[in-house]
Amino acid sequence: MRRRAAIIGLGRQATEDHLPGLLGSSRAELVAVCDNNPDTLHERADTLGVPGFTRASDLLVETAPDFVIVAVPHHVGRAVIEECAAAGVHVLKEKPFATSVDEARELAGICHDGRVELMVTLQRRFNPIYTSVAGMLDQIGTAFLVGGHYSFHTPDPGAGWRGDLEQAGGGCIIDIGYHLIDLLLWYFGLPAGSSRSSPPPPFPKAGTTRRTPPSFSSAMTPACTDRSSCRGGWRRRRSSCGSSERPARWC
Numbered sequence: 001m002r003r004r005a006a007i008i009g010l011g012r013q014a015t016e017d018h019l020p021g022l023l024g025s026s027r028a029e030l031v032a033v034c035d036n037n038p039d040t041l042h043e044r045a046d047t048l049g050v051p052g053f054t055r056a057s058d059l060l061v062e063t064a065p066d067f068v069i070v071a072v073p074h075h076v077g078r079a080v081i082e083e084c085a086a087a088g089v090h091v092l093k094e095k096p097f098a099t100s101v102d103e104a105r106e107l108a109g110i111c112h113d114g115r116v117e118l119m120v121t122l123q124r125r126f127n128p129i130y131t132s133v134a135g136m137l138d139q140i141g142t143a144f145l146v147g148g149h150y151s152f153h154t155p156d157p158g159a160g161w162r163g164d165l166e167q168a169g170g171g172c173i174i175d176i177g178y179h180l181i182d183l184l185l186w187y188f189g190l191p192a193g194s195s196r197s198s199p200p201p202p203f204p205k206a207g208t209t210r211r212t213p214p215s216f217s218s219a220m221t222p223a224c225t226d227r228s229s230c231r232g233g234w235r236r237r238r239s240s241c242g243s244s245e246r247p248a249r250w251c
Helices: 012-023 038-048 056-063 074-087 101-114 128-140 177-188
Strands: 003-008 028-034 067-070 090-094 118-121 215-217 238-240
Touching (some): 012 028, 012 067, 028 056, 056 067, 056 074, 067 074, 074 101, 101 118, 128 177
Parallel strands (some): 003 028, 003 067, 067 090
Antiparallel strands (some): 215 238
């Protein structure tokens, strides 16, 4: 039996990845789409031949999908998930799961109470480049230090909802850094423990210099006090950052 699916949010991720996937699936059928931009909505709905809605609540009531794909800006995700849970509709959500730890816990409780499944899209686990790494870990041996690098070009990093902290819920870690962290956890599992120091001091005012660069633990590197107890061999690392020419930063 083919599952009834709907897409909420018709941005690039939905149109380039999720729509082609649904249309090519033998196990699901697209029954409705939703977006708060009427022009985008009408264009896509007419092309796809399915009903279009500007409100997620109307879509849920009128089309009764089995599950929805939620691909909306970070700050909108919670409200959509709450509506889906209340309607008993399962959710496949574009990352991030939530914009904070507290919100993540609350959403997990909401979905548990509503008896719906909530899954998060982390597509790099299906990319051959990244899946090949999992097969090479035995050849590499115990990893003591792993670094991740991600390049993302944008003419204006502060443009749109991503440039607003309240809407984005965080900077690069919540956005593109999410994939790097997921891959590290997939390859090596959760560390047995972690450490995090206080946030770095504020940037010095113009015309001043910092004589002694501060040192602090990396915010992105899982750390353990005892390497032997860490799955995958994580090791605590301390970074010394900053100089009179370059202010302190997270490394």
